[in-house]
Amino acid sequence: MNQFDVIIVGGGAAGFFAAINIAELSPDLKVAILEKGREGLQKVKVSGGGRCNVTHAEFIPKELIGNYPRGEKELLGPFHKFMTGDTIEWFEKRGVELKIEDDGRMFPVTNSSQTIIDCFLNETNRLGIEILYGQTLKSIQFTNSNWKLKTQDTTFLAEQVLIATGSNIKIWKILEELNHVIIPPVPSLxxxxxxxxxxxxxxxxxxxxxxxxxxxxxxxxxxxxxxxxxxxxxxxxxxxxxxxxxxxxxxxxxxxxxxxxxxxxxxxxxxxxxxxxxxxxxxxxxxxxxxxxxxxxxxxxxxxxxxxxxxxxxxxxxxxxxxxxxxxxxxxxxxxxxxxFKEEFVTAGGVDLKEVNFKTYESKLHKNLYFAGEVLNIDAVTGGFNFQNAWTGAYIAAQNIANK
Structure with a gap:
């Protein structure tokens, strides 16, 4: 049995961002990322035509939420806690400088998504975060004060779990088994x-x-x-x-x-x-x-x-x-x-927002179960807004997880 303090399901932008913040805030926690693919961060890789559209140069929360057809109301509070300026500062502290283009989109000055990927991989390695590739989640249930997660060939235990898989029909079906309501997904961008x-x-x-x-x-x-x-x-x-x-x-x-x-x-x-x-x-x-x-x-x-x-x-x-x-x-x-649109795929749909506490990104139905990113029924127009949603949710969830 593989035991961790925190397991993050999904090796994408939100998953890596949350893991890094958790490990920095609470170095004693044993943190793992479960990723179904052979490598993670694939959406980061193709974002912005391979340049990674990290965020958008909109610094007023009330203006920023206007770019989210679903999630506008719910994101106002979170954006007051962590938004564009915080994202810029977070990456700059880790040696990644961002630039603003004429249309407001923000990219690494290198114009390469690999810069962001390298940043995440370097940080997870520095902090001792385990990244377990080829792990497809089959079920999740709460038992004996722990979450039990079963993949195709392994069982994991964790006190706290963050779901950051993005738009994933199989994960949504697993969450339905936990009595979460899933808004049926349809393509968005x-x-x-x-x-x-x-x-x-x-x-x-x-x-x-x-x-x-x-x-x-x-x-x-x-x-x-x-x-x-x-x-x-x-x-x-x-x-x-x-x-x-x-x-x-x-x-x-x-x-x-x-x-x-x-x-x-x-x-x-x-x-x-x-x-x-x-x-x-x-x-x-x-x-x-x-x-x-x-x-x-x-x-x-x-x-x-x-x-x-x-x-x-x-x-x-x-x-x-x-x-x-x-x-x-x-x-x-x-x-x-x-x-x-290009190689990007965004959907409307996901976990019903009424079932999430947006002060912590914790499930209202289950303690110690969190969500971040597009697994929720939140999506945005193009321009870096979907990533900003991922950073914000992952950061707030990480803070709550680390401080419990």
């Missing part, structure tokens, strides 16, 4: 699959500031929009996917979106086009982009308005002008399916 001739030939084009609506819903976002080889991505789409996770799942990811590429009302746009028609009468419409739109996108919207490559502004008729205004301000696209 994903891109939209769109097959449309207007965008077929222009993958890689970015419109910097658009408005996107999901028709027949109240879902609407603003921000950059990226045309991909299968449809649309970038913050405007990813925010929609996060806030609309439940609704879009019910629609089976088949719906229509309306895009305002220039964030003007139709009439305002039409008036502007009429002015351009007068000012640029001898110029070809197709050749010169307007409204600061990417040239290739402008050209596709012009063609979709029934305006060929050779027509001059003076030759555009009223119907073509109105159609172009519609394409610019209320273009409709059919979405038919979704794709994973």
């Amino acid at each position: 994903f891109t939209f699959n769109v097959a449309d001739k207007r965008i077929k030939r222009i993958p890689g084009v970015v419109a910097q500031n658009v408005e996107v609506k999901v028709l027949k819903t109240n879902l609407v976002t603003e921000g950059p929009l990226l045309v991909t080889h299968v449809g649309f991505s970038a913050p405007a789409i990813l925010k929609l996917s996060a806030y609309g996770a439940l609704k879009l799942a019910k629609m089976d990811y088949k719906f229509q979106i309306q895009i305002n590429f220039i964030k003007q009302e139709f009439k305002e746009c039409l008036d502007t086009l009429k002015s351009i028609k007068n000012d640029l009468a001898k110029k070809t419409v197709f050749k010169f982009s307007q409204f600061e739109l990417p040239k290739r996108l402008w050209q596709q919207l012009v063609l979709a308005s029934g305006i060929n490559e050779h027509i001059r502004w003076a030759e555009i008729n009223k119907n073509q002008l109105e159609t172009l205004a519609s394409q610019l301000t209320k273009a409709i696209f059919d979405v038919n399916g979704k794709s994973t």
